[in-house]
Amino acid sequence: MLIQRAYKTELDPTAEQIRRFRHCSEVTQCVYNYALGKRNEAYDRDASHLKSADIIKSWRSIRPAWTRGASSWCEHAALDALDAAYQNWFDICAGKRPKPEFRPRKDRKPNGFPKRRRDPTTFALWKIRNNHVKPGLIRLPNIGWVRLKERGYLPTSGVKINRATISQRAGRWFVSLQVEETVRDHTPAGPPIAVDLGITHLVTAVDAKGTVAYHDNPRALIVAQRKLRRLNKELARRTKGSANWRKTQEKIARANYRIACIRKHATHQATSDTVKRRDPQTLILEDLNVKGMLANHHIARAASDAAMGELGRQLRYKAEENGTEIIELDRWFPSSKQCPICGWMDDDLTLSDRIFRCAECGFTAERDYKACLSMLREAGKHPDSNACGEERSGPADVAAG
Numbered sequence: 001m002l003i004q005r006a007y008k009t010e011l012d013p014t015a016e017q018i019r020r021f022r023h024c025s026e027v028t029q030c031v032y033n034y035a036l037g038k039r040n041e042a043y044d045r046d047a048s049h050l051k052s053a054d055i056i057k058s059w060r061s062i063r064p065a066w067t068r069g070a071s072s073w074c075e076h077a078a079l080d081a082l083d084a085a086y087q088n089w090f091d092i093c094a095g096k097r098p099k100p101e102f103r104p105r106k107d108r109k110p111n112g113f114p115k116r117r118r119d120p121t122t123f124a125l126w127k128i129r130n131n132h133v134k135p136g137l138i139r140l141p142n143i144g145w146v147r148l149k150e151r152g153y154l155p156t157s158g159v160k161i162n163r164a165t166i167s168q169r170a171g172r173w174f175v176s177l178q179v180e181e182t183v184r185d186h187t188p189a190g191p192p193i194a195v196d197l198g199i200t201h202l203v204t205a206v207d208a209k210g211t212v213a214y215h216d217n218p219r220a221l222i223v224a225q226r227k228l229r230r231l232n233k234e235l236a237r238r239t240k241g242s243a244n245w246r247k248t249q250e251k252i253a254r255a256n257y258r259i260a261c262i263r264k265h266a267t268h269q270a271t272s273d274t275v276k277r278r279d280p281q282t283l284i285l286e287d288l289n290v291k292g293m294l295a296n297h298h299i300a301r302a303a304s305d306a307a308m309g310e311l312g313r314q315l316r317y318k319a320e321e322n323g324t325e326i327i328e329l330d331r332w333f334p335s336s337k338q339c340p341i342c343g344w345m346d347d348d349l350t351l352s353d354r355i356f357r358c359a360e361c362g363f364t365a366e367r368d369y370k371a372c373l374s375m376l377r378e379a380g381k382h383p384d385s386n387a388c389g390e391e392r393s394g395p396a397d398v399a400a401g
Contacts, residue, residue, distance in 0.1 A: 005180075009174065
């Protein structure tokens with residue numbers, strides 16, 4: 001099976017290479033703003049759309065001297081980003097909202113840390129050298145060989161590398177590869193698994209045999225709230241634009257980057273363990289209304305910290321690569337309120353109730369575990385779904401205790 005996959009790793013550039021990265025970033029931003037102005041002018045005049053080739057030709061005839069020396073891929077990266085922005089404006093907004101915005105140059109001094117990420121710049125990739133003893137190297141147009149911080153991670157054979165994107169975050173520089181590779185067709189052998197996504201447990205996975213696995217939420221944002229609050233107070237006391245103000249901005253960027261890394265690691269660990277290690281034939285998921293959760297101010301921060309939308313996305317694409325069938329239940333299915341044994345509904349159940357107790361058959365279990373059992377029964381994958389009372393022993397009592 002031919003799939004597209006992305007690889008991202010950190011670079012270890014020299015000071016001169018960082019300067020050239022920043023120059024490419026500034027050129028990409030300048031070309032984007034120029035092309036956006038031309039497109040807006042043509043669209044407002046007669047609703048026409050300029051071709052990228054015409055924009056590049058016009059740009060090269062008037063470009064300032066400081067932009068020379070950068071790779072031509074900076075121009076292609078800017079135009080690709082603008083094409084995507086305009087397409088999203090037509091598809092999502094249907095022309096009812098303002099057009100794509102210009103990219104500001106505010107807070108973009110050479111040694112500063114801008115509030116937003118630098119514009120990513122895309123290059124045609126020339127060559128990668130991997131070495132299991134020394135860090136690898138990657139070669140980029142007009143820049144040369146750049147050291148990698150990881151060994152043997154980026155693929156060098158058996159894949160088609162389309163392009164590389166250089167980006168910066170919290171003072172660190174990264175390269176992302178877009179590749180096409182062939183993976184073997186796989187036939188899963190494990191029993192069906194129902195997955196419940198939550199805030200206390202990121203993933204609760206229960207298979208048809210009753211085996212349960214919990215993956216706890218590290219609560220990266222909530223744990224770091226105190227430090228972030230202190231750093232933002234420190235930033236408010238600084239003089240904007242001063243050296244100390246930029247140092248505090250750097251501290252905040254590093255703190256937010258650490259939060260993102262912790263969350264990303266926990267998400268990948270939970271989803272890979274559920275799909276890759278347990279190898280289920282069928283994966284049963286709920287169509288969660290994540291946007292509605294974020295609109296509820298009582299649970300919005302906790303739901304964002306759990307990255308529930310990203311969890312669902314990773315489960316789906318990893319299941320597709322693994323050859324696992326996906327059964328997605330309707331978002332209105334009452335998995336938390338319905339008894340998996342007799343079907344009794346607890347309409348008074350609230351978010352604070354973590355233990356489910358059935359008033360009809362006496363079934364008692366931890367809430368998330370019980371929700372997975374209900375999902376297995378609804379999907380017809382539960383071997384004992386018609387035997388009332390047989391689920392009172394085993395994992396249910398363990399989870400409840």
